[in-house]
Amino acid sequence: MKKRRFNLQPKLLLGLVIMAVVLVVALLSVIMIIFGGFMYTYYSWITYDNAYMSSYVIDGDRIAQYYENGEVGEKDDYYNEIADYLMTVKDEVRFKYLYVAKPEGDNLVYIWYAGDSDGENHKTGDMVELSDGEMEFMKKAADVKGAAIDENVLITESFATAYVPVYDSNNNIAAYVKASMSTESMNQNSDVLAIITLIVTLVILIISSLIYYIYIKKILVRPLFTLHNAVTGLVSGHMDNLEEFTVDVKTKDEVGDLADGFGQMVKELNVYINDLSRVTAERERIGAELDVATHIQKSMLPCIFPAFPERKEFDIYATMTPAKEVGGDFYDFFMVDERHLAIVMADVSGKGVPAALFMVIGKTLIKDHTRPGISLGEVFTEVNDLLCESNSEGLFITAFEGVLDLATGEFNYVNAGHEMPFICRAGEKYEAQKIRAGFVLAGMEGMKYRAGSMTLSVGDKVFQYTDGVTEATNAQNELYGMERLGEVLNKNKDSSPAELLPRVKEDIDLFVGEAPQFDDITMLCLEYKSRMELKDERTDN
Numbered sequence: 027m028k029k030r031r032f033n034l035q036p037k038l039l040l041g042l043v044i045m046a047v048v049l050v051v052a053l054l055s056v057i058m059i060i061f062g063g064f065m066y067t068y069y070s071w072i073t074y075d076n077a078y079m080s081s082y083v084i085d086g087d088r089i090a091q092y093y094e095n096g097e098v099g100e101k102d103d104y105y106n107e108i109a110d111y112l113m114t115v116k117d118e119v120r121f122k123y124l125y126v127a128k129p130e131g132d133n134l135v136y137i138w139y140a141g142d143s144d145g146e147n148h149k150t151g152d153m154v155e156l157s158d159g160e161m162e163f164m165k166k167a168a169d170v171k172g173a174a175i176d177e178n179v180l181i182t183e184s185f186a187t188a189y190v191p192v193y194d195s196n197n198n199i200a201a202y203v204k205a206s207m208s209t210e211s212m213n214q215n216s217d218v219l220a221i222i223t224l225i226v227t228l229v230i231l232i233i234s235s236l237i238y239y240i241y242i243k244k245i246l247v248r249p250l251f252t253l254h255n256a257v258t259g260l261v262s263g264h265m266d267n268l269e270e271f272t273v274d275v276k277t278k279d280e281v282g283d284l285a286d287g288f289g290q291m292v293k294e295l296n297v298y299i300n301d302l303s304r305v306t307a308e309r310e311r312i313g314a315e316l317d318v319a320t321h322i323q324k325s326m327l328p329c330i331f332p333a334f335p336e337r338k339e340f341d342i343y344a345t346m347t348p349a350k351e352v353g354g355d356f357y358d359f360f361m362v363d364e365r366h367l368a369i370v371m372a373d374v375s376g377k378g379v380p381a382a383l384f385m386v387i388g389k390t391l392i393k394d395h396t397r398p399g400i401s402l403g404e405v406f407t408e409v410n411d412l413l414c415e416s417n418s419e420g421l422f423i424t425a426f427e428g429v430l431d432l433a434t435g436e437f438n439y440v441n442a443g444h445e446m447p448f449i450c451r452a453g454e455k456y457e458a459q460k461i462r463a464g465f466v467l468a469g470m471e472g473m474k475y476r477a478g479s480m481t482l483s484v485g486d487k488v489f490q491y492t493d494g495v496t497e498a499t500n501a502q503n504e505l506y507g508m509e510r511l512g513e514v515l516n517k518n519k520d521s522s523p524a525e526l527l528p529r530v531k532e533d534i535d536l537f538v539g540e541a542p543q544f545d546d547i548t549m550l551c552l553e554y555k556s557r558m559e560l561k562d563e564r565t566d567n
Contacts, residue, residue: 042239046231050224057223069186069207070179076119077188077205084108084126086194089201092137092150093128101150105138112140122185123206126192129164129199132156137201164189164202184209249275253284326386328359331524339432339558340367343523344550345531347494347543354381355492355546356389363398365432365558371444371490371550372425372467384421388413388467392427402427402440406467406475410442413468423467426490432558435482440475442467445491448515452485456515458508487523488552489515494545498534501541506534523551 085104092105108126116124125148127134133155139148148154156164163180167189179188187206194200252275275286333342344357354374362368370392374381391409396402405427413423426447428439439447443466450456464475482488491511498506514533518526527549534547 038242039239042235046228046235049231050227053227054220054223058220061219066181069209070181070188072119073121073186073188073205073207074179074190076115076121076124077190077203080112080115080124080126080205081190081192081203083111084192084201084203086192086198086200089126089128089137089192089194093135109138109140112138116140119205119207121205122208123187123204126201126203127154128201132161134202134204167191167202181209245277245279249277326389327356333359334361337432339554339556340430341523341553341555342367342369342551343527344548345527346546346548347531348546349494349543350378354378354385355494355548356385357490357548357550358389358393359550359552360393360396362396362429366398366429367432367552368393368396368427368429369488369490369550369552370425370427371492371548372423373444373492373494373546373548375422377546380419380421384417384419384423384468387416388423388425392425396427396429401477402429402438403475403477406440406442406464407473410467410469410473410475411471414471417468422469424493425467428488428490430482430552430554432554433560435484435486435554435557436479437482437488438477438479440464440477442475443469445493445496448489448512449480450487450489450515450519452483455519456487456489456512458512482554484554484556486554488554489526490550492546492548494543494547495530495534495549497545498538498547499541499544500538506537510537523553526551 088104092101112124112126115121121140124140125136126138127136129135130153133153136148136150136152136154139150139152141147179186185206186209187204190203190205191199192201192203327346328344331343334340342359344359346355346357348355354377356370356372356374358368358370360368370389372385372388372392374385374388376384388409391412392405395405395408406425424443424445426439426441426444428437428447430437439461441461441463443463446458446460446463448456449459459480461478462476465473496506496508496511510533511530514530515526518529521529530549531547
């Protein structure tokens with residue numbers, strides 16, 4: 027486990043800071059949007075209402091009396107009253123501009139001018155040129171009847187301006203009332219509001235985040251830190267008594283359930299480890315015993331080659347590769363007497379220890395009952411009856427035994443359900459010898475077995491094997507088969523028995539590849555090299 031610092035607290039604090047910043051930005055944006063809309067509506071209403079009220083109190087029919095060829099006629103009391111009214115409205119509302127003007131082409135001629143907040147003043151009759159935008163907006167306002175703020179008020183970065191027409195008795199536009207209010211105070215108020223909102227929001231969020239952080243630290247960070255220390259101590263191996271292992275987390279939530287579950291898991295893990303230790307120890311003991319059994323089994327099979335270095339009449343070699351620690355296959359070869367050599371190849375059904383024990387019994391019985399002057403058929407008949415008496419597990423043996431007369435080359439044999447041997451005549455190739463196969467040993471009591479016979483010449487070879495050779499399977503579930511076995515034997519027909527068997531095993535391994543071995547692989551090769559010279563008994567006497 028990679029050791030790292032417990033850095034959940036700074037991550038949690040960073041998350042709270044990011045959340046606070048996002049909330050501040052979002053809240054400030056919403057407030058400014060709402061405030062901007064409110065101020066837009068407020069300035070629009072103030073500007074339009076006062077311009078509209080001013081247009082309402084002005085008599086449109088008198089405007090023509092005050093306007094004559096671009097000059098103002100005689101000023102009467104009504105004119106002065108309107109002038110005073112407009113000045114009062116301008117001062118109270120704090121308009122930048124407030125005047126009444128009559129359009130003349132692209133210009134406006136002042137009728138009443140309430141003065142400029144910067145001190146600039148125009149007398150009645152002065153003319154001002156309008157921009158294309160102002161003229162277009164003023165004409166648009168003239169097309170609107172009644173109080174319509176959106177069409178009559180123009181909001182810019184600096185001013186909120188309203189144009190309201192003044193109608194005469196014939197419902198014609200006699201003049202326009204223009205009211206302009208500076209939006210500078212609105213912008214200033216917006217800035218002040220933004221600063222105040224930011225400060226208040228930050229203070230609230232900092233206090234609430236701190237409280238929330240303390241709360242989260244208490245209910246989440248500290249329990250997780252305790253759980254982290256417990257896990258670290260468990261992994262590092264600093265805890266010896268796992269039976270009393272606990273995680274001191276008191277919270278009654280998911281973290282508490284996690285801590286309780288982890289503590290219970292550790293206790294169950296301790297039980298599992300103890301059980302595993304016992305099982306492992308038992309498995310090691312069994313493995314050691316199997317290892318001893320493997321050595322015992324190997325020692326029971328002839329494994330020293332050359333087997334009979336003093337005998338020049340024959341050469342023999344055999345191998346056995348078990349699929350498990352101990353196998354059910356076995357081979358054997360021994361001198362029945364000075365003149366006769368016996369070879370045995372057998373395969374016990376099943377694998378493992380039961381098959382190995384049954385193999386020992388079968389091997390011993392076959393060797394003990396093979397005696398000079400007794401037919402091999404009688405040997406297998408006697409061995410079969412004895413094996414059936416003690417076969418409670420229902421095992422059986424396929425077996426082949428042959429006895430070679432070293433003087434004459436006569437080769438007597440008996441086959442109890444085993445594979446056909448390959449015979450290689452001197453100077454020729456290996457061919458499977460089709461011989462009659464009897465019933466398996468230990469399969470049925472009272473079976474009678476018949477022996478067969480053939481004659482071997484000097485230079486002939488006998489190759490015998492178990493079904494683990496021909497039934498070796500590769501990853502594609504293909505069998506090695508008799509045909510491949512015959513091919514590899516004939517490629518090496520001139521090889522000695524000690525050279526032949528490793529080459530056959532190498533070819534099997536190459537065919538099988540990475541596929542597992544399911545059956546024991548056992549092989550034996552006997553080469554008849556020379557005839558035994560017999561001594562004349564009369565000369566000896």
